[in-house]
Amino acid sequence: MHRYIESPKVFEFETQITEVKQVGELFHVTLAESYYFPEAGGQPADRGTINGMKIVQVIDQHPIVHVLEQNPGSASAKCIIDKAYRLENSRQHTGQHILSAVALSMFGADSSSFKIAEPYSTVELNKKLVREQLDALQLRVNEIILENIPVTSSVINDIENIPQTLRHSYNFVPLRLVQINDVDTCPCCGSHVLQTGELGQCFIFGVEPVKTGMI
Numbered sequence: 001m002h003r004y005i006e007s008p009k010v011f012e013f014e015t016q017i018t019e020v021k022q023v024g025e026l027f028h029v030t031l032a033e034s035y036y037f038p039e040a041g042g043q044p045a046d047r048g049t050i051n052g053m054k055i056v057q058v059i060d061q062h063p064i065v066h067v068l069e070q071n072p073g074s075a076s077a078k079c080i081i082d083k084a085y086r087l088e089n090s091r092q093h094t095g096q097h098i099l100s101a102v103a104l105s106m107f108g109a110d111s112s113s114f115k116i117a118e119p120y121s122t123v124e125l126n127k128k129l130v131r132e133q134l135d136a137l138q139l140r141v142n143e144i145i146l147e148n149i150p151v152t153s154s155v156i157n158d159i160e161n162i163p164q165t166l167r168h169s170y171n172f173v174p175l176r177l178v179q180i181n182d183v184d185t186c187p188c189c190g191s192h193v194l195q196t197g198e199l200g201q202c203f204i205f206g207v208e209p210v211k212t213g214m215i
């Protein structure tokens with residue numbers, strides 16, 4: 001498991017650079033320890049700097065690979081994670097869990113993909129929802145936000161311990177589960193808030209047809 005999972009509030013740290021590899025015009029950097037979130041599961045990679053050099057991508061490998069436009073050197077690393085950007089992505093990701101859970105429970109609409117992007121995030125559903133359904137969906141999501149429900153995570157290490165009540169079935173471990181009380185439990189590698197009240201408000205901007213329906 002990557003370190004951001006157990007230490008989501010670390011936004012500055014110092015460590016050692018273990019390798020710098022030039023790939024074309026970019027530098028692939030690995031660290032003795034990394035708290036950066038790598039791009040995964042529809043959530044973009046963290047932004048930040050290593051020794052003041054801007055990180056342009058973080059790749060989900062073991063160890064995590066940090067891609068920089070400039071060489072940060074080969075000794076110690078002063079690492080800074082863009083806190084505001086991480087927290088915004090955590091809000092978007094947690095909001096998606098709630099929206100996907102409510103869309104499924106209210107209308108049987110399953111989420112097939114999710115992408116955080118600016119200026120808005122998208123959730124692809126396998127069923128088209130009409131305006132009244134979207135209004136009801138948005139209302140229920142905002143009720144759950146106002147209820148300020150705890151968001152917790154746990155890691156399952158034994159296949160026999162994987163709950164049978166997940167939105168989809170999984171048969172591999174370790175499996176990280178993110179739970180929003182009785183609203184939703186699902187496997188996820190992303191970053192999330194600690195209470196739903198941190199989300200503020202959910203607003204559904206519109207629907208774009210893709211295969212069957214998209215918010």
Ligand SMILES: [Zn+2]
Nearest residue numbers: 093178188190
């Ligand atoms: Zn998630």
